[in-house]
Amino acid sequence: MAIETISNTQVLFNSVPVGEPTETDFKVVTVAINPQSHLQENFLLIKNLWISLDPYMRGRMRNPEKGSYSSAFELGKPLTAGAVGEVIQSNSKLYNVGDVVLGHFDWANYTVAHEKAIQQKIDQSKYKFPLEAWLGLLGMPSLTAYYGLVHIGKPKAGETLYVSAAAGAVGQVVGQIGKKLGLRVVGSAGTDEKVKYLTETLKFDAAFNYKNGDFKENLKKFTPSGIDIYFENVGGEQLEAVLDLMNENGRIPVCGMISQYNGAAYGVKNLFNVIGKRLLLQGFIVGDHYNIFPEFLNWMMENTSDGSFFYETTISEGIENAPKAFIGLLKGENTGKQLIKNI
Numbered sequence: 001m002a003i004e005t006i007s008n009t010q011v012l013f014n015s016v017p018v019g020e021p022t023e024t025d026f027k028v029v030t031v032a033i034n035p036q037s038h039l040q041e042n043f044l045l046i047k048n049l050w051i052s053l054d055p056y057m058r059g060r061m062r063n064p065e066k067g068s069y070s071s072a073f074e075l076g077k078p079l080t081a082g083a084v085g086e087v088i089q090s091n092s093k094l095y096n097v098g099d100v101v102l103g104h105f106d107w108a109n110y111t112v113a114h115e116k117a118i119q120q121k122i123d124q125s126k127y128k129f130p131l132e133a134w135l136g137l138l139g140m141p142s143l144t145a146y147y148g149l150v151h152i153g154k155p156k157a158g159e160t161l162y163v164s165a166a167a168g169a170v171g172q173v174v175g176q177i178g179k180k181l182g183l184r185v186v187g188s189a190g191t192d193e194k195v196k197y198l199t200e201t202l203k204f205d206a207a208f209n210y211k212n213g214d215f216k217e218n219l220k221k222f223t224p225s226g227i228d229i230y231f232e233n234v235g236g237e238q239l240e241a242v243l244d245l246m247n248e249n250g251r252i253p254v255c256g257m258i259s260q261y262n263g264a265a266y267g268v269k270n271l272f273n274v275i276g277k278r279l280l281l282q283g284f285i286v287g288d289h290y291n292i293f294p295e296f297l298n299w300m301m302e303n304t305s306d307g308s309f310f311y312e313t314t315i316s317e318g319i320e321n322a323p324k325a326f327i328g329l330l331k332g333e334n335t336g337k338q339l340i341k342n343i
Contacts, residue, residue, distance in 0.1 A: 006045075008033050011107035011322050013073040017061055020262045020330065025061065026079075026323035033110065039091040044118075046085035046101065046111045051319070051340040052135040053081065053326045054169070058261045069285050078106035082140055084122065084131045085111065100124065102134050107322050109342060136169060136337040137311040138300060144286040145173035146296045148231060148253035150181075151289075152282050157182030159228035160247075162219070164238055166207065167194035169337035170255055172312060174231045175204050180303055183229070186222045188215075188238075190332045197335060201310055216241035226250075234259045236266035243273040254283040261330065312336030 007030055014027040035045045056070065057079070064072040073079050083105040087095050092115040095101060103118040105111035122134055129138060136142065148170075149155060161178040165171045166187025175198065178185040187198045188210040198207035206222040219241060226247040232239060235257025246252070260266065274281050303309060314334035316325040322340050329338045 004034065004036065006033050006035065006110055007031075008108055008110045009319050010078045010109075011319060013061065013075055013077060013079050015075070016063055017058075017262075021058065021061060021323075021327055023323045023327065028320045028323070033112065035089050035112070039089060039112065042092050042115045044087050044092050044095055044113055044115060045089040046103075046105060046113055047088050048083050048085045048105055048109060048111060048319070048342045049100075050084045050132045050135055051081050051105070051107060051322065051342060052083065052140070053322065053329050053338040053340065054140070055256055055258050055261065055330060057081065057326065058330060078108050080104055080106055082135055083111075084134055094118075095121065100131065102139075107319060107340075109319055132313065132315075132339055132341075133311070135339060136313060137173075137304070137309075138297065140286060141169035141337060142173045142300065142311075143289070143293060143296050144255055145170045145177060145231075146299065147286060147289045147292060148255050148284060149174050149177055149229070151292070152253035152280070152284060153229040153231065153251045155181050155183050155229060158184070160184045160186065160223055160225060161229045161231065162223060162227045162242065163187045163231045163233070164210075164242075165189070165233035165256075165258060165332075166198055166204070167312070167335050168233065171231070171233055172198075172202060172310070172336055175202055176309055177303075178229075179203060186219075186227075188219070194335055197312065201312075210238070216244070220245060229253075231255060232257070236260055236268070240266075240268045240270055243268070243270050243279075246273060246277055246279055248277045249279070250277060251280045252282070254281065258330070314338050315341050317341045 009030045012027040015025045017025045060073045062072050087099045094115050100122045101118045161183040163171045163174045167189040175185045185204045187204050187207045195207045198204040208218045227245050228247050228250050230242050230252045232254045233256050236259040312335050
């Protein structure tokens with residue numbers, strides 16, 4: 001039966017932040033949508049069930065004339081994110097009512113989306129994982145971890161891996177993959193509780209609170225033989241300290257630099273180490289590498305079935321709470337993957 005009118009709560013991009021985002025940079029509104037007037041050919045009405053919040057979104061909160069690897073959010077329009085949703089109404093030959101899909105949808109209760117916005121239909125009979133896993137354990141953060149460590153880091157058993165922001169959505173997976181591949185894994189996080197999670201639950205060989213004491217001295221203490229692979233999530237002064245401790249021919253997959261997102265960039269002073277130590281310092285965007293998704297998914301299926309692989313999530317309920325959750329994410333208030341539950 002056709003759905004006539006739906007009340008839809010959305011989060012709009014209200015203003016470009018100056019420094020750290022505030023809740024005034026977002027605007028929560030409720031609008032009425034009529035699927036009959038919106039569902040043109042190849043479009044669907046999707047009820048968002050789970051929405052992903054990720055640090056890279058801060059870079060999209062900018063003026064559009066400032067270039068970046070991802071497009072800017074449009075002022076006055078809903079922000080968008082990776083999401084899992086259920087098809088409520090369809091004018092597409094590819095997807096039917098009741099299908100559960102993974103795609104890029106609005107920060108909203110409902111999204112009217114073109115079929116091209118859908119990445120895949122989720123076969124719940126084949127993959128017996130909770131739906132939110134497709135935004136975390138089996139989703140973009142874990143693919144990021146896998147590609148960066150395996151394809152750029154090229155790990156060899158016995159090497160030392162250091163992971164910054166190690167209790168985050170990506171970092172927690174990097175460390176566990178490293179352990180599975182026989183690496184000595186060291187991580188840092190911003191609270192003692194997160195450090196305990198790294199060592200006791202994820203079985204990192206060592207971890208420390210980067211806010212306590214001298215960062216470089218702490219890192220040196222836990223990496224006495226130097227660092228062979230640094231999975232970079234933070235940048236700035238942490239990158240500078242790590243460069244002095246890298247071993248020759250070390251590899252640095254650069255996933256993100258969250259310390260640099262809200263203010264003036266820190267000028268790293270010792271980049272000459274890249275030459276002297278013959279380091280590989282390589283940035284990457286996971287969206288360029290979805291061709292390896294089958295390889296990644298096979299690896300995850302083989303290595304998570306025994307219950308020894310953990311994935312922590314921080315869940316906020318209700319789309320209206322997304323701005324507060326996103327601001328907290330940038331401050332490190334989450335552990336693991338930050339999700340909005342919209343069920």
